[in-house]
Amino acid sequence: MAVWMGYAQPDVAGHAHDYGTKFLVTAGLLNLLAMVDAYEIARGRKS
Numbered sequence: 881m882a883v884w885m886g887y888a889q890p891d892v893a894g895h896a897h898d899y900g901t902k903f904l905v906t907a908g909l910l911n912l913l914a915m916v917d918a919y920e921i922a923r924g925r926k927s
Contacts, residue, residue, distance in 0.1 A: 920926040 917926070
């Protein structure tokens with residue numbers, strides 16, 4: 881949607897951008913793991 885409205889930023893090559901992306905992906909996966917763990921605890925499968 882941002883591209884359609886003209887607000888998209890250009891692709892920038894660099895290490896900082898790459899590290900930031902990897903950090904966000906890792907944080908998202910850890911959040912998913914925490915949700916699955918909380919679900920298993922709530923269901924009583926894990927003590």
